[in-house]
Amino acid sequence: MSNISKNTPENEMELLAMDHSGAGELVGYNSSLPGDGTADCSLTIGPQHMNRLGILHGGFVAMLLDNGAALAVRNFARDEITPAVSVSLSVNYIAGVKSGTVTATGRITGGGRTLKFAEAELRDQDGQLLATASGIFRMLDKR
Numbered sequence: 001m002s003n004i005s006k007n008t009p010e011n012e013m014e015l016l017a018m019d020h021s022g023a024g025e026l027v028g029y030n031s032s033l034p035g036d037g038t039a040d041c042s043l044t045i046g047p048q049h050m051n052r053l054g055i056l057h058g059g060f061v062a063m064l065l066d067n068g069a070a071l072a073v074r075n076f077a078r079d080e081i082t083p084a085v086s087v088s089l090s091v092n093y094i095a096g097v098k099s100g101t102v103t104a105t106g107r108i109t110g111g112g113r114t115l116k117f118a119e120a121e122l123r124d125q126d127g128q129l130l131a132t133a134s135g136i137f138r139m140l141d142k143r
Contacts (some may be wrong), residue, residue: 029064031071039071042103055096061122062091065133068104069118073137076108077116082139089135100125114139
């Protein structure tokens with residue numbers, strides 16, 4: 001089940017529920033905001049996440065990186081939580097992983113009023129770098 005946590009007043013927790021998605025439910029990732037301007041998206045790897053080589057499938061790697069970066073944009077690009085969508089994402093695969101928990105940590109690197117630039121790193125539970133990504137995200141009007 002996908003969830004998000006943040007050390008904020010309860011009324012902001014309702015706004016953070018926007019991270020709830022069918023994709024998160026299906027895949028089983030969890031999102032959090034550590035409080036340092038970054039956003040995390042973690043997954044405990046199961047057999048359903050593996051490719052035929054027995055390592056975490058690259059599609060899941062890209063999904064975690066995209067979600068971590070977009071979550072940072074959505075929560076830290078403006079004074080208020082604002083929906084954002086991916087415009088482009090470039091992923092660099094560095095190492096494979098077979099088990100454990102992986103975490104994608106996203107941060108904003110720049111941008112203007114409607115387009116933001118962000119990057120994310122995926123690391124295993126021992127801190128080994130597995131993949132990186134950089135992306136462009138479009139800020140949407142609040143719905």
